[in-house]
Amino acid sequence: MYGITCTYRLFQHIAGLGDFFVSSNKRPISSNDLTNINVMNDPQISRDGEKYAFVRKEIGQDLEYYSHIFIHHYTDDIPIQWTFNKVRDHSPRWSQDGTELAFVSDRSGIDQIWVMSTAGGEPRQRTHLKNGASHPSWSPNGRYILFSTSLRTDESINATEADNAKENEKPKEPVVVNKLRYKSDDKGFRKARRTHLALLDLKTDEVEIITDGNFDHHAADWSPDSRQIVFSANRDEDEDVSNTLDLFIIDIETQDIIKLTDSSGVYSLATWSHDGKKIACIGHELDYKGATLNQVWVIDALSKERTCMTLQWDVQIGDAAIGDIRSGHPNPGPVWSSDQNHLFFMASDHGITGIYQMDRNGEISAVHEETNHVYGFSYHAPLDIFVAGISDPSNPGDFYKINRNEKGKVRLTDINVDFLKDVHLSIPEPVTTKADDGWEIHGWLMRPAMYEEGQRYPLILELHGGPHAMYANTFFHEFQVLAAQGYAVLFTNPRGSHGYGQTFVNACREDYGGKDYSDLMSAVDHVIDTYDFIDENRLGVTGGSYGGFMTNWMIGHSNRFKAAVTQRSISNWTSFYGVSDIGFFFTDWELGAHMFDDPEKLWHHSPLKYVKNINTPLLIMHGENDYRCPIEQGEQLFTALKHLEKPVTFLRFPEANHDLSRTGPPALRIERLNHMIKWFKEYL
Structure with missing residues (x-):
């Protein structure tokens, strides 16, 4: 009891909400509260350092997403909204002299600058x-x-929105496919278009494309003299099957391209030093395929000499935290101090994502490391200050000002104050358990929101996707909704998760359903033995993507769970190989087998193989437009279970991709939660 009391006090202090957790007038949080949560991201400090721009995203009464640009002077109590109407405005960027602000908007019908x-x-x-x-x-x-922008090889950069409208009026044509990477979960069918870099000349209004070839180009940064641009791309001849990503420098006058890296790894988010001599970036050399920890690298722009600066630090660089309120927020990459003696970056460790600094000798220390989740930041080098977006289990996210030379942080916003004053939340209590082989497994337990001493409650085990990701000290709407319905919620980071070092994150590869499964069952046993309010006869389980695979696997190997909800799951690795947008390499990376080399191994790790053992009532939820874990994975599982006359229901979501729970159509996100609640209520 001491741990949970201290945790409650900690978050009362962090959120500054006074009697936030004890008011009897608060109501339980609901699925529909998605429409009451404002999401803020992408802070951008102005050139003079006196204010910052940011994006507020919300769900309107018509259940559509809208986002607008706000400006906030540090001396003002509240930010000022700068853009309005039913539009999606985002990506604000200050001009060098601070007199103008560029942003992206769909107010013309398609995203434009x-x-x-x-x-x-x-x-x-x-x-x-x-x-x-x-x-x-x-x-x-x-x-x-x-x-x-994106272009086909036969399209002109000068083609306009009107041309796009005309093309949409043409009869549908077949899609010609001659590449492995012809679709992606976030963009759908590529239609032979590639992402290119282009320049808008503000004096002449002319637009010029500066990259060429049948390649995608990303994440660019200007050199200090405005003559060169560093960007990421895979421009190799085998780019259709290769998973490397290189850094290049392009001269904007001659358009000559220099390759900085050697196709040995994945490098991105490059930033120039202030003197233009060095380039910092984030990346790795695929030593453990997709389970390799990111590192910070510094490259000499002239000699191309590349140095890994964080090789001795066993921590994932970047934000590995998973949540359901925010997704796709920008990562600034490594950012240089004014004197170029330090680099600043985000890193994820034991459920915390913070801001860290590294000096020229590779010495690393924390700029901000608290029990919360930094999901983005902007740094002003001359003033040595940060504006950081920070979330914790009691708050979807606000902005804070951090002075590198001072302790603590100053809260700048309280954007969800009215919502948070109205609802009763459950604050997670950290738990640590021992796996069968002695490894420590870290996680959290949430009590039912209206917990009463002496009562017994059902438990729902939540499983994250990835698997190389991390549950964290961040706000999770789904967990709060389940707690509000009277469930205890357990969520853990089994081996395979980020946040616990290279050996840990690599440990589930070629062993899906092995030690990762026993880690999770050990965590369930631990909380049942430790907390007498948990009813061990009413256990539920749910998860998405890899978490959906594990849900399917668990109920095929144990009858302890009385209800299960599998989301965007994998049931058959042999078919996943050929239908997923990543299947042709992911099965080799994660299971160590190709379909045509060792189909027996893929089938051994497929939950469908064990379908006769499944007796747990199962709700299968899947998006129709999911190209990461295509809906045929859910179809196969449903057909097999129904044919065997097992208790199963299949819920298909139209117009939803793999990110349904995070960025899907709001009405479907709410329906998803309502069906989950209904299923658990029926069987738990």
Whole structure:
């Protein structure tokens, strides 16, 4: 009891909500509260350092997503909204002189670059491209805006939105496929388009594409003299089957391209030093395939000499935390201090994502490391300050100002204060258990929101996807909804998860359903033995993606669970190989086998093989447009269980991809939660 009391006090202090957890007037949180949560991200400090821009995303009464740009002076109590109406505005970026703000908006019907004066007035549309524009970046001299767009080899950069409308009016044509990577879960069918970098000349309004070839180009940064751009791409001849990502420098006048790396790994999020001599980036050399920890690298822009700066630090660089409120928020990559003696970056460790600094000798220390989740930051080098987006289990996220030379942080926003004052939340209690072989497994237990001493409650085990990801000290709406319905919620990071070092994250590869499964069962046994309010005869389990695979696996290997909900799951690795947008390499990376080399191993790790053992009532939820774990995976499992006359229901979500629970259509996200609640209530 001491642990949970201290945790409650900690988050009362962090959130500054006073009697937040003890008011009897609060109501339980519900599925529909998705519409009451404001999501803030992408803080961008102005050039003078006196204010910052950010994006607020919300769900309107019509159950559609909208996002707008806000500006907040540190001296003001509340931010000022700068863009309005039923649009999606995002990616604000300040001009070098601070007089203008560029951003991306779909107000013309498709994402384009817009610019507005910081003195006021209406925004002006600056690109009118057929396939839209995104990721604006001002050149340091203020002459250009660099951005991304997509083109087929036969399309002109000067094609406009009107041309796109005409094309959409044409009869549907067959899609010609001659590449392995012809679809992706986030973009759908590629239609032979590739992502290219382009320049908008602000003096002439001319747009020029600066990359070429049948390749995708990403994550660009300007050199300080505005003459060069560093970007990421796989421009190798075998790029269709290769999973490497290289760094390149392009000269904007000659468009000559220099390759910085040697196709030995995955490098991205590159940033120039202030003197233009060095480039920092995040990446790894695929030593453990997709389970390899990211590192911080520094590359000499002239000699191409590459140095791994964090090799001795057994921590994942970047934000590995999983949640259901925010997704896809920008990662600034490694950021240079004014004197170039330090680099700043995010890293994830034991359920915490924080901001860290590293000096030239590779010495690492924390800038901000608390029991919470830093999901993004902006750094102002001359003033040595950060504006960081931070979430914790009691708060979906707010912005804080951090001075590197001072202790603590200053809260800048309280965007969800009205919502948080109205609802009763359950705050997770950290738990640590021993696996069968002695490994420590870390996780959290949430008590039912209206917990009463002496009562016994059912337990739901939540399983994260990835598997190389991390449950963390962040806000999770789904968990709060289940706690509000009277369930205890257990969520853990079994081996395979990020946050616990390279050996740990690699440990589930070629062993799916082995030690990772026993880790999870050990955690269940631990909380049952430790907390007498848990009813061991009413256990439920749910998870998505890899968590869906594990849900299927668990109920095929144990009858302890009385209800299960599997989401966007994998049931058959042999078919997954050929239908998933990543299947052709993922099965080899994670299971150590190709379908045509060792189909027996793929079948051994397939939950479908054990379907006759499944007696747990199962709800299968799957998005129709899921290309990561295609819906045929759910179909096979449903058909087999129904044919065997087992208790099963199949719920198909139209127009939903693999990210249904995070970024899917709001109405479907709410329905998903309601069906989950209904299923657990019926069987638990």
